[in-house]
Amino acid sequence: MVTGRSRTDQGILSPSRRLAGLYAGLLVMLCASLLTGAVPLSLAQSLKGLWGGDDLAATIMREIRVPRTVLALFVGGILGVSGAALQGLMRNPLADPTVFGAPQAAAFGAVLVLYSGIAGALSVALPVAAIAAALLSFVILMRIVGRGASVVALILAGLAIGTLAGAATSIVIALSANPFAVTEIVFWMMGSFEDRSMLHVGLSLPFIIAAMAMLLSQGNGYRALVLGEDSATSLGIDVSRLRWITLVAVAMGVGAAVAVSGAIGFVGLIAPHGARLLVGADPKRILWPSLLAGSLLMVMADVLVRLVPAQTELRVGAVTALLGVPLFVAAIRRHRGLFAEGAS
Amino acid sequence: MTGASLHADHISLELDGRAVLSAVDVAFDAACLHALVGPNGAGKSSLMRILAQVLAPSNGRVLLDGQPLARFDPRQRARHVAYLPQDRQAAWPMPVRELVMLGRMPHGATVEQARPADWQAVEQALERTQVSALADRCVTQLSGGERARVMLARALATQAPVLLVDEPIAALDPHHQWLVMEVLKQEAQSGCTVVAVLHDLPLAARFADRIIMLDQGRVVARGDSVIVLTAQRLADVFAIAVRIEQDAHGIRLIQTGLVP
Numbered sequence: 001m002v003t004g005r006s007r008t009d010q011g012i013l014s015p016s017r018r019l020a021g022l023y024a025g026l027l028v029m030l031c032a033s034l035l036t037g038a039v040p041l042s043l044a045q046s047l048k049g050l051w052g053g054d055d056l057a058a059t060i061m062r063e064i065r066v067p068r069t070v071l072a073l074f075v076g077g078i079l080g081v082s083g084a085a086l087q088g089l090m091r092n093p094l095a096d097p098t099v100f101g102a103p104q105a106a107a108f109g110a111v112l113v114l115y116s117g118i119a120g121a122l123s124v125a126l127p128v129a130a131i132a133a134a135l136l137s138f139v140i141l142m143r144i145v146g147r148g149a150s151v152v153a154l155i156l157a158g159l160a161i162g163t164l165a166g167a168a169t170s171i172v173i174a175l176s177a178n179p180f181a182v183t184e185i186v187f188w189m190m191g192s193f194e195d196r197s198m199l200h201v202g203l204s205l206p207f208i209i210a211a212m213a214m215l216l217s218q219g220n221g222y223r224a225l226v227l228g229e230d231s232a233t234s235l236g237i238d239v240s241r242l243r244w245i246t247l248v249a250v251a252m253g254v255g256a257a258v259a260v261s262g263a264i265g266f267v268g269l270i271a272p273h274g275a276r277l278l279v280g281a282d283p284k285r286i287l288w289p290s291l292l293a294g295s296l297l298m299v300m301a302d303v304l305v306r307l308v309p310a311q312t313e314l315r316v317g318a319v320t321a322l323l324g325v326p327l328f329v330a331a332i333r334r335h336r337g338l339f340a341e342g343a344s
Numbered sequence: 345m346t347g348a349s350l351h352a353d354h355i356s357l358e359l360d361g362r363a364v365l366s367a368v369d370v371a372f373d374a375a376c377l378h379a380l381v382g383p384n385g386a387g388k389s390s391l392m393r394i395l396a397q398v399l400a401p402s403n404g405r406v407l408l409d410g411q412p413l414a415r416f417d418p419r420q421r422a423r424h425v426a427y428l429p430q431d432r433q434a435a436w437p438m439p440v441r442e443l444v445m446l447g448r449m450p451h452g453a454t455v456e457q458a459r460p461a462d463w464q465a466v467e468q469a470l471e472r473t474q475v476s477a478l479a480d481r482c483v484t485q486l487s488g489g490e491r492a493r494v495m496l497a498r499a500l501a502t503q504a505p506v507l508l509v510d511e512p513i514a515a516l517d518p519h520h521q522w523l524v525m526e527v528l529k530q531e532a533q534s535g536c537t538v539v540a541v542l543h544d545l546p547l548a549a550r551f552a553d554r555i556i557m558l559d560q561g562r563v564v565a566r567g568d569s570v571i572v573l574t575a576q577r578l579a580d581v582f583a584i585a586v587r588i589e590q591d592a593h594g595i596r597l598i599q600t601g602l603v604p
Contacts, residue, residue: 091435220454224446226436227498230429233398235449236422281436284454 015279022278022292029299033069034061036306067201068193072302072316073295075193075261076271078208078253080294081287083268084275085215088222088283089246090151096269100141100154101161102134102251106258107189108165108172109133114185115172127203127259134255137161138247154243191264191317193302204256211253212291214245219284226283264317266324267294273327297323347374347535348409348424348505350395355404357390357561364390365401365561374505377532378539379552381572383582386558388541389430392510395539396427408506422450426504430511432495437484440494444469444479447501469497472527474520488515496524506537513544525551545586546597549573557581569595579603 035046041057049057050066079097086095097103109129118125144157169189176182221242224232229239257264274297275289297320305314350372357365365387372378372395380388393399395406397413406413408424416424426447434443442455444466453462470476473493478486483494492515499507509528513521521544529551532538542548548555549569557565557572559581565572573595578586585601 220449223454224449226434226438226443227446227495228429228431228433228435230393230396230398230431231427231446233418234396234422234425234427234429235446236419237449238418280438282438282442282455283436 015285018278019289019292022289022296026292026296026299029296029303030069030073032303033072033299034065036303037065038306063197064195067196067198068302069299070201071193071196071204071260072299074205074208075257075264076267076294076296076298077291078211078257078294079264079267079298080271080275081212081215081291082250082254083270083294084272084283084286084290085218085222085246086250086268087272088225088287089243090155091225091228093273094269096266097250097254098162098265098268100158100247100250101137101163101165102158102254103258103263104162104165104169105137106130106134106255107263108169109136110188110259110262111169111172111185114188115176115181117181124199124203127200127256130259131207131252131255133165134251134258137165138251141247142244151243154247187312187315188262189317190315191262191320192305192313192315193261194313196260200260204260207252207256211249211256214249215253216287216291218242218245219287222283222287262315262317264298265321266327267297267320270320270324270327271297347537349373350413350425350506350537350539351407351410352391352395353405353407355391355394355401355406357387357394357399358402363561365394367404368558368561368563369404370556370563370566372506372537372539373554374537375532375535376537376553377529377551378537379548379555380539380541380558381543381545381548381555382558382564385560387561388558389510391558392427392508392539392541393429396425396429396508397421398427398429419450419452422504423502424504425506425508426499426502428495428499428507428509428512430514432488432491432515434483434491437482439479440475440481440483440486441466441470441479443483443494444497444501447498450502450504465501465503466497469500472500472530473497474523489517489520492516493520493524496527500527500531505535506539507531508539510541511543512540513542513547521547545573545578545582549595549597550593573597 035043037060039060041060045057046061049061082097086097086099087093109132110126113125113129141157141161145153173182173185221237224235224237233239271294272286272290274293275286279285279289301316301319304319305316308314352368352370355365355368368391382388390399394401397406413421445453445455445458447469448458448462448465451462453459470479473496475490475493475497478490478494483491486494496509496512499509513524516524525547528538528540532553552569554567555569555572556563564581565577575586575588578584583603584599585603587598587600589596589598
């Protein structure tokens with residue numbers, strides 16, 4: 001009889017030691033993000049600008065680089081943890097926030113505001129419209145499938161909402177008479193943290209942090225779902241409640257993220273797969289590492305776009321997609337073997 | 345273990361306008377191994393899902409020691425009723441020991457925050473189902489029979505007064521079928537109320553204290569094996585021809601053919 005097995009015996013601590021590398025990588029990338037930009041600043045100038053003064057370095061640090069870095073950190077984090085939560089909920093390694101249509105709906109809300117020109121006059125309108133559209137998409141989703149809906153019904157309804165939002169966005173772009181507005185919309189849709197301010201941080205962070213807290217608190221539910229909905233219910237999990245908490249959190253967090261960064265793909269898909277390499281497949285245990293991995297990937301991509309010389313700054317959404325597609329294909333190939341049935 | 349009586353109180357279930365269960369009224373007693381038998385589509389798994397409260401009946405209720413189970417808090421209910429569904433798939437490649445620890449979730453335990461008593465319950469369950477050697481293996485790498493025993497260990501680890509198991513021996517070889525039936529019998533002898541859906545009628549006759557036979561959503565017979573498993577009833581319900589012999593352990597069923 002083995003009683004009171006130590007956590008080290010259970011192999012719990014070694015993955016957390018591996019997590020230290022993730023923390024270190026994120027710290028390095030955060031520093032790189034604060035030190036990288038169009039205007040070359042020395043380390044001393046950067047630190048001085050960060051903590052005080054009212055010269056150019058202080059303006060660059062506090063009004064450009066800090067908001068940009070904070071947004072990349074939190075947007076990446078919410079996309080990563082949303083992907084992990086949805087994969088746990090749907091028991092599917094290829095699930096991603098886009099399956100429920102919230103990011104597409106958020107993008108449509110933002111594009112409407114850009115098209116109408118309100119965004120130029122009132123900057124707060126853009127994030128508000130995107131968050132409102134994401135939450136509206138969630139309300140419509142609930143109205144379509146009803147309470148107690150199956151995951152398949154949710155995916156199909158999410159697909160319909162996402163497709164509709166994408167089509168509506170295309171129509172808005174096509175109808176736009178102003179070529180500058182079209183350029184602005186297309187650039188925004190590719191995703192970027194360029195020219196973001198503390199206003200964007202203040203508008204999006206409360207929603208993103210609340211969503212993160214909601215998703216991180218549901219780990220036991222995702223873990224119980226490993227055995228299916230019937231088993232999870234019999235273990236005392238209210239699966240219907242878990243489903244709606246997850247959907248509300250994803251709609252809120254991802255909606256707020258899309259509002260301030262535009263459409264950035266694949267982070268929600270890749271981050272949980274990276275986390276699994278570090279801590280195993282347990283759906284509860286991958287939540288926090290997925291958040292960190294999403295942050296790391298996003299901050300890294302945002303540093304990369306500033307380092308590549310180009311006429312206009314590369315879009316971070318394009319970089320995450322370029323990184324994401326090969327990893328996505330690799331994930332499919334990996335899981336094809338990983339989830340094969342054992343020998344009988 | 346202190347058992348609890350479970351009562352399916354006039355349970356009816358309709359799905360898509362079809363009557364799956366019709367006024368099923370059965371009491372399941374503590375310290376008793378009940379075998380739920382019947383042909384495919386008789387409503388056995390639906391009744392088990394209703395007893396476990398993962399499916400709501402169209403009519404009727406489930407009572408635990410006279411109290412409606414639907415009114416229990418989900419975790420309180422989970423501490424009283426352990427349920428092993430037919431589906432034995434695990435969505436993620438988790439270690440066997442950690443998967444069995446899920447059975448302690450109703451007691452507030454997780455792998456990260458388990459007390460010695462929780463690990464003890466897990467190790468006992470692993471030993472009883474003879475999967476201790478697989479404890480550090482990944483559940484998705486196991487054979488169907490091994491996985492079935494791991495899932496049973498997960499249900500046993502809860503140490504609930506009521507144990508509901510749906511086809512617990514379906515994927516097992518004869519050795520492990522017998523082993524699992526012995527484990528279920530021991531659970532009942534320790535005071536637990538055990539309900540098992542079984543297709544193996546000879547093993548049901550050998551081990552079960554009571555047999556409940558369902559056909560087309562209705563209870564057609566209940567009682568001990570001698571009363572329920574008659575040649576005529578098996579011909580009527582299962583359309584099989586059976587020779588029945590009596591021995592020191594009860595009756596033995598020998599199938600001799602099909603009834604046209």
